[in-house]
Amino acid sequence: MTKNKVQITTLTFRDGPQSTGMWDDYFGLVSQSLLEWKTGEEGEALSRLRRIATLVKQAGFTGAEVFWGQSFQKHMLAGISPFEAMALNREVFGPDFMLSGLGRGVNAVGFRPYGQDVIDTFVERFAQRGGVPDKKLMKLRVFDALNNLQNCFRMISAAIRNNQKAERVAANNSLPESERGDDWRHMEPVNLIHIEPALCYQPERQYNDETLYSDEYYVAYAKKLINAAEEAGGTLDSLAIKDMAGQLDPDRAARLIPKLADLGLPVYLHTHSTNYKQAVATARVAADSGIVGVETVEWPLSGGTAHASVRDVIDGMEEQFDPIDLDKLTQLEQELESLWGAKEKLLAEEGDPKAKRLDLRVDEPSRLELWKLGIPGGAMAAVMILLQKDVCTYNKTDLKNANAMFAAELDHLQQRIGWVPLVTPMADIVYTQAVVNLINGKDKIIEHRYAKMIVGLYGQHINHATGKRVAIQESASKAVLDYCRGVQNGDFAMPSFNQTYPKPVILTEQKAPPLELAEARSAFQGILTKCKIDRNSRLADEAVIMRLMEPPASKAVTERLLVNAHRDRIQALLGVLTPSLPAWDVLPAEDIEPTVTSYGGLKRAEVLVKHLLAPATKVADALPVVLSEADALHAIAPSGLDAASKRSAILRLVYGFIENEYLQLASDPSMQIEGTDLPFGPQSSLYFLQSEFDPYTREARRLLHKRWPEEHDSTRLSKAIEHGVSLEQVVPVQ
Numbered sequence: 001m002t003k004n005k006v007q008i009t010t011l012t013f014r015d016g017p018q019s020t021g022m023w024d025d026y027f028g029l030v031s032q033s034l035l036e037w038k039t040g041e042e043g044e045a046l047s048r049l050r051r052i053a054t055l056v057k058q059a060g061f062t063g064a065e066v067f068w069g070q071s072f073q074k075h076m077l078a079g080i081s082p083f084e085a086m087a088l089n090r091e092v093f094g095p096d097f098m099l100s101g102l103g104r105g106v107n108a109v110g111f112r113p114y115g116q117d118v119i120d121t122f123v124e125r126f127a128q129r130g131g132v133p134d135k136k137l138m139k140l141r142v143f144d145a146l147n148n149l150q151n152c153f154r155m156i157s158a159a160i161r162n163n164q165k166a167e168r169v170a171a172n173n174s175l176p177e178s179e180r181g182d183d184w185r186h187m188e189p190v191n192l193i194h195i196e197p198a199l200c201y202q203p204e205r206q207y208n209d210e211t212l213y214s215d216e217y218y219v220a221y222a223k224k225l226i227n228a229a230e231e232a233g234g235t236l237d238s239l240a241i242k243d244m245a246g247q248l249d250p251d252r253a254a255r256l257i258p259k260l261a262d263l264g265l266p267v268y269l270h271t272h273s274t275n276y277k278q279a280v281a282t283a284r285v286a287a288d289s290g291i292v293g294v295e296t297v298e299w300p301l302s303g304g305t306a307h308a309s310v311r312d313v314i315d316g317m318e319e320q321f322d323p324i325d326l327d328k329l330t331q332l333e334q335e336l337e338s339l340w341g342a343k344e345k346l347l348a349e350e351g352d353p354k355a356k357r358l359d360l361r362v363d364e365p366s367r368l369e370l371w372k373l374g375i376p377g378g379a380m381a382a383v384m385i386l387l388q389k390d391v392c393t394y395n396k397t398d399l400k401n402a403n404a405m406f407a408a409e410l411d412h413l414q415q416r417i418g419w420v421p422l423v424t425p426m427a428d429i430v431y432t433q434a435v436v437n438l439i440n441g442k443d444k445i446i447e448h449r450y451a452k453m454i455v456g457l458y459g460q461h462i463n464h465a466t467g468k469r470v471a472i473q474e475s476a477s478k479a480v481l482d483y484c485r486g487v488q489n490g491d492f493a494m495p496s497f498n499q500t501y502p503k504p505v506i507l508t509e510q511k512a513p514p515l516e517l518a519e520a521r522s523a524f525q526g527i528l529t530k531c532k533i534d535r536n537s538r539l540a541d542e543a544v545i546m547r548l549m550e551p552p553a554s555k556a557v558t559e560r561l562l563v564n565a566h567r568d569r570i571q572a573l574l575g576v577l578t579p580s581l582p583a584w585d586v587l588p589a590e591d592i593e594p595t596v597t598s599y600g601g602l603k604r605a606e607v608l609v610k611h612l613l614a615p616a617t618k619v620a621d622a623l624p625v626v627l628s629e630a631d632a633l634h635a636i637a638p639s640g641l642d643a644a645s646k647r648s649a650i651l652r653l654v655y656g657f658i659e660n661e662y663l664q665l666a667s668d669p670s671m672q673i674e675g676t677d678l679p680f681g682p683q684s685s686l687y688f689l690q691s692e693f694d695p696y697t698r699e700a701r702r703l704l705h706k707r708w709p710e711e712h713d714s715t716r717l718s719k720a721i722e723h724g725v726s727l728e729q730v731v732p733v734q
Contacts, residue, residue, distance in 0.1 A: 006286075006321045007062035007293035008310060009100065009268075012336065013089075014065045016301035018074075019272065021358030021381035025339050027078040034080060034088050046092075048335070053092040055332040060324040062293065063139070064093065067101030067130065069378060069424070072109040073551040082109075083542045086130035095132045100139035100194075104424060105152040106459075107145075110549035111425050111449075113458070116154060118548060121541050123158040123193070131191030133170075135163070135237065138191060141270075143198035143242050145426035148459035149224050152197055153232075156225070159193045160234030166190035195234070196268065197225045198242035199260075200421040202374060203252070207418055208471060212463055219259050220464040226263065238266040238292070243282075244376035244423045246272035246305075250285040257289040266292035272305060272377030274367055279308045287320045299333050300340045303347075304359040305367060305377035353399055358384050366403040373410050374422045375431065382428075386435050394439045402438075409434040412442075416476040417454070418461055429453055443479040454480045 017023045032045035056064055066089045067082075075082040086101075093099060106113045108122050123140070131138035140159055144151035169190050172180050199221055202213040222239055229236045239260055241248065248256075248271055260267045269286045271294075273279035283294045295307060302309035310329065314321045337343065341356060349355035351363040358381035359367070367380065375383060383406070384399075391402040413434055420426050433450040437443070452458060454477055461470040 004292070005319075005323075006291060007268075008060070008314075008322055008324065009063045009065060009098075009293060009295045010056055010061045010310075011065050011295050011297045011307055012056075012301055014067065014069055014071050014102070015270075015295075015378060016297040016306050018070045019306035019359060019377040019381065020301050020304060021384075022301060022340055022356070023074050023078075027074060027080065029339065030075075030085055030088070031078055031080050033092075034084055037088055037091065038084075048339075049088075050092050052332065052335055053094075055328055055335060057093070057097055058325060059328040059332050060322055062322055063098030063100060065100045065102065065295070066093075067099070067126070068109045069102050072549060076546060076550055081542065082546070083125055083129045086126070090130050090132070096137065098137045098139060098194075099130055100141060101126060101130065103140055103142045103155045105142055105144040105148075105156075106154040107151075107425060108155065108549060111428070113151075114548065116158070118545065119154050120158045120161065122545050123155060123162055125542055125545065127159075127162050127166075127191040127193050131193060133166075133189060133191060135192035135194045137194075139194040139196055139237075141196045141198050141240055141242075143200055143240075143423065144459070145200065145421055145423045146459050146461050147200050147221055147421060147464070148462065149221070149228065151459045152225065153228050156195055156197060156229060156236070157232050157234075159195045160229060160232050162190065163192050163195075163234060166192050194237045195229070196238045196240050197222075197236060198240040198270070200423050201241055201243040201245075201248055202419060202421050203247050203249075205419045207415075208473075210463060210466065210468075212419055212470065214465050215256050215259055216465040217463060218256060219263070220467075222260055222263055224464065226265070236265060238268060239263070240268040240270055242423070243269070243271035244378065244421070244427075245371060245374045246274045246279050246377055247371070247374060248282050249278055250281045253282050253286050254289050257286055257291055261290040268293040268295070270295050271307070273303055273308045274305045274371040274377055274380070276303055276308065280312045283308060283313045284317055287317060298329070298336055299343045300337050300346050304357060305371075305380035306359065307377070353388060358382075361388070362399055362403055366400055369403065369407045370410075373407055373414065374419075375410070376423055376427050379422070379424070379427045379431065383431055386431070390435055391438050405438055406431075406434055409437050413437075413476075416473045418470040418472060420453075420461055425449070425458070426453070443483065446480055446483040451480045451483070 013026070017026050029045055029049060032043070033049045036043045036046040067086060072082045075085050089099060103109060103123075103126075106119070108114050108119055114122075126140065127138065140155070142152055142155045142159070166189070169188075173189065199218050201218075204214055205212045218241075225239075226236055241256070241260070248269075253269075257267060257269075267290065269283065269291050271279055271282060283296075286294060294313060296302070296310040296313055297307045298310060301307075302312075310324060311326075314324060318324070340346075346355075346357050346360070349357070350360040353361050355361045359377070361384045370380065370383065387402045387406055388399055391397070391406060392399055395402065395405070397405070410431060413430055414420070417430070420430065422430060429447070429449045433447045436445050436447050454472060462468070463470050
């Protein structure tokens with residue numbers, strides 16, 4: 001039997017720029033190309049992008065990774081719709097070339113868990129914007145940072161449903177029109193997705209007298225994913241080893257890859273080149289061990305914390321890989337160097353704190369210290385910025401010493417929490433807490449996402465080899481609990497000094513009710529019609545997804561993006577988006593000013609719409625009326641009132657109305673929340689208590705506790721930590 005040659009995918013359009021911090025030049029090209037493409041007037045930028053895409057194909061690459069990771073937010077910050085960019089990439093690469101994207105399971109392309117309806121809609125837009133009818137040409141690689149089955153499967157199940165729908169539509173459309181059902185008569189074709197779960201790789205670790213990340217761990221996890229897909233009526237198309245930190249060595253690759261290949265699915269390898277010689281050797285050994293495909297980049301993005309060069313990987317082993325045309329590869333490298341800079345100049349800057357490539361701002365020995373601890377290649381550039389900006393400044397030290405301090409602190413944290421895989425969002429959570437500790441002292445300030453992770457709100461960390469939960473050391477959970485107790489006052493109000501505090505969100509181990517997209521769509525019902533926008537249009541869905549997953553530090557990025565991308569409809573869309581989603585930055589922590597209270601009578605609870613709206617049909621029907629009242633209120637507001645105060649008053653009116661309706665509904669214990677086994681009666685206070693220290697829900701908690709006395713919130717949290725279980729497991733269900 002002839003052995004298939006190993007495929008090669010280029011990462012030059014996504015992970016290469018992310019790992020090196022070299023986004024700006026590329027997004028400048030994409031932004032201008034998109035403008036030329038949409039106006040139909042092709043200029044220098046779009047012609048250049050087409051040349052690059054053509055050379056990638058002519059050089060012999062099997063496919064290109066072009067979507068997501070940090071790029072979703074980076075597109076938005078650059079004023080580019082990520083969905084428009086998907087369509088552009090598909091157009092320039094053509095319908096016959098494999099493109100791939102990276103999704104974070106329940107976190108989608110954002111930084112927190114999202115409801116299933118959000119995940120479903122995101123996957124549908126992914127398929128339609130970048131896909132083609134042939135599933136071999138549009139790959140969705142899905143991972144979870146904790147290798148948590150439930151978290152990862154949220155996105156996999158969405159892709160399975162998309163493919164099932166595609167097959168039904170194709171079968172229906174193959175019938176004579178007279179035989180098609182009315183609902184399917186004008187159904188547009190749905191693109192298929194190649195589904196590839198990724199196993200986040202860590203080397204074997206000894207922790208609490210058990211072995212983590214053994215070969216058996218990865219094989220057991222892969223089997224769980226395969227079985228879950230079959231139970232959902234679908235199939236997986238391949239598996240990937242996601243070696244985000246480049247720690248997979250040749251010996252381990254030779255052992256692990258055949259065991260995964262024996263499960264019957266093609267296996268792909270994604271690794272990083274922080275230890276360059278090892279990365280090249282591992283890719284070459286993988287080619288001998290049953291791997292189906294490897295991933296590389298071209299100069300000027302190879303090396304450092306990015307990926308190995310395709311030239312080095314195939315050197316002397318050309319017969320084992322898909323053929324690469326070296327002349328076309330040289331032309332491609334020249335085109336890329338004209339965009340990013342010459343190889344020699346970039347290499348000469350290594351160790352310079354102002355180097356253009358962020359991953360080269362510290363020398364190789366310092367990078368290798370972080371590599372040993374598992375800092376992913378895609379995050380190394382961000383870590384360098386934090387060390388330069390914060391650790392060096394606050395500790396009055398140089399970057400090399402700051403790097404050593406950071407490595408020691410990261411090692412300390414990982415030994416307390418069980419060596420979680422450092423990939424988004426876990427990487428950002430853990431290394432941010434390490435930086436916070438270096439600035440403020442150990443455990444003096446607890447970053448809120450780190451607290452959520454400790455309490456289990458990102459899902460459980462399971463040793464798949466044994467099926468048991470990886471227990472966090474008592475010192476780590478005690479530090480979080482002590483900190484939480486220290487920052488809350490009697491009614492859970494946010495401290496006046498506005499310090500970081502934990503704000504847990506919905507637990508990812510339980511099926512989440514369709515909260516977020518349902519909230520936005522309910523609000524759209526009246527307004528979209530008024531604005532003459534189809535509430536089911538792709539524009540509305542994409543706008544909501546972008547708003548939900550926008551960069552956390554950028555307040556108005558979605559509005560700015562929509563102005564750039566859809567100028568002719570922006571006023572109508574802003575009318576939709578503004579009342580549809582919470583405005584985190586304008587809700588005051590204390591009561592609003594007396595002038596606002598007196599003219600509107602608006603002393604209402606600050607309740608987050610997303611936790612209340614979806615299960616309450618009455619509220620969804622009535623919300624357009626409330627928004628009309630808000631418009632009227634705005635019109636009669638005192639002229640001297642500033643815009644922020646007016647907006648706060650309006651939002652309080654909306655939230656207050658929703659809260660009153662919700663409490664009336666919640667008084668009926670027989671009502672159920674769709675997608676859960678929890679009653680929508682007294683115990684549904686859990687949905688107010690998801691955010692144990694969230695000041696915006698404190699009034700709702702007080703009202704609920706009056707109706708249904710329960711244990712104090714901090715007692716519940718304390719029990720959760722002491723017993724090593726998630727919060728909802730200590731809330732009794734009656």
